[in-house]
Amino acid sequence: MRVAELPGVGQPARIATRPVPEPGPGEVRVRVEACGVCGSDHFLQEGGFGAKVPWPIVPGHEAAGRIDALGDGVTGYAVGDQVALYYISTPPGDRWAAAGRPNISPHVTRMGVDVDGAFAEYVLRPVSSLVRPPAPVPPAVLAVLTDAVATPLHGLKRVAHLQAGETLVVLGVGGLGSSAVQLGKAMGARVIAVTRSAAKQQLARELGADLVIGANDGDVVAAAREAAGGYGADVVIQCVGDARVDEQAIAIGGPGGRVVLIGGALEPFSVRAAEIFWRELSVLGSRGFIPEDIRDAIDLWLAGTISVDHLVAHTRPLVEADAALGDLREGRVFRTVLLP
Numbered sequence: 001m002r003v004a005e006l007p008g009v010g011q012p013a014r015i016a017t018r019p020v021p022e023p024g025p026g027e028v029r030v031r032v033e034a035c036g037v038c039g040s041d042h043f044l045q046e047g048g049f050g051a052k053v054p055w056p057i058v059p060g061h062e063a064a065g066r067i068d069a070l071g072d073g074v075t076g077y078a079v080g081d082q083v084a085l086y087y088i089s090t091p092p093g094d095r096w097a098a099a100g101r102p103n104i105s106p107h108v109t110r111m112g113v114d115v116d117g118a119f120a121e122y123v124l125r126p127v128s129s130l131v132r133p134p135a136p137v138p139p140a141v142l143a144v145l146t147d148a149v150a151t152p153l154h155g156l157k158r159v160a161h162l163q164a165g166e167t168l169v170v171l172g173v174g175g176l177g178s179s180a181v182q183l184g185k186a187m188g189a190r191v192i193a194v195t196r197s198a199a200k201q202q203l204a205r206e207l208g209a210d211l212v213i214g215a216n217d218g219d220v221v222a223a224a225r226e227a228a229g230g231y232g233a234d235v236v237i238q239c240v241g242d243a244r245v246d247e248q249a250i251a252i253g254g255p256g257g258r259v260v261l262i263g264g265a266l267e268p269f270s271v272r273a274a275e276i277f278w279r280e281l282s283v284l285g286s287r288g289f290i291p292e293d294i295r296d297a298i299d300l301w302l303a304g305t306i307s308v309d310h311l312v313a314h315t316r317p318l319v320e321a322d323a324a325l326g327d328l329r330e331g332r333v334f335r336t337v338l339l340p
């Protein structure tokens with residue numbers, strides 16, 4: 001089968017041929033129909049995941065496809081079933097997975113980081129990582145629902161517990177932030193989006209933001225606090241990989257506010273403790289998502305509550321994986337979806 005693999009840190013993706021993998025007990029082989037190219041693939045390419053990556057690695061963790069073969073002991077699924085893939089698996093008896101939080105287990109095995117991913121014609125997955133949609137979903141749509149939508153959904157719903165009637169500030173309107181805008185509206189919040197480019201400001205309006213602030217237009221913190229009623233926001237979701245924006249996120253949080261960090265800046269940020277305790281702010285981390293978030297994202301899309309048209313607008317064949325990574329790096333697209 002054909003794959004796109006990264007040979008090592010800082011190197012371009014190249015096309016390679018591998019044997020079609022055979023599913024072991026409890027595994028299925030999935031014929032990949034779509035795989036999103038995500039910021040964390042670029043992070044992987046730049047060496048961000050550290051020394052444990054088994055180079056050469058096939059990236060790809062935002063994927064959907066059809067079951068192609070069943071390993072021993074697999075029941076409840078059939079060849080041909082459409083499935084979304086949860087990219088994490090955990091060892092049997094894992095304490096965090098048992099508590100419904102496989103995403104934070106120290107023992108995660110991540111498809112596309114620790115084991116070969118879905119920049120490939122076929123991928124092996126444990127049956128526990130499959131999410132079957134209740135109705136057919138176009139492959140590219142199903143792929144982006146598993147990460148670009150599920151990640152902010154996890155942050156807003158399961159980490160920040162955003163409530164109807166609250167004010168949400170979304171910092172950054174990229175792949176994650178654009179979904180956060182729509183999800184915030186779907187959850188009944190008043191949504192204020194902050195982003196730099198005019199095109200992204202326009203997109204935020206189209207996706208339902210009640211108010212849009214230009215990230216380069218003067219004092220963003222003052223503008224966002226003012227827009228949130230003068231005292232700051234109930235929830236802030238920080239989707240930009242920039243420590244200065246981490247600081248802005250905390251400054252925008254209002255009394256009792258929850259500040260969710262999902263954008264990965266490489267530099268530390270600084271804050272005075274009094275800023276946090278005086279307003280009883282909660283500064284929260286949100287890491288990826290759990291299978292339930294994928295199910296929720298699928299349901300919202302099937303109900304017509306959210307759109308992912310802007311995330312699936314750019315597709316490329318698998319052989320153009322390196323160009324897709326380049327598009328992402330240069331900020332030319334929100335996302336590219338590879339179609340093997």
Ligand SMILES: [Zn+2]
Pocket residue numbers: 038039040041061062147
């Ligand atoms: Zn991702």
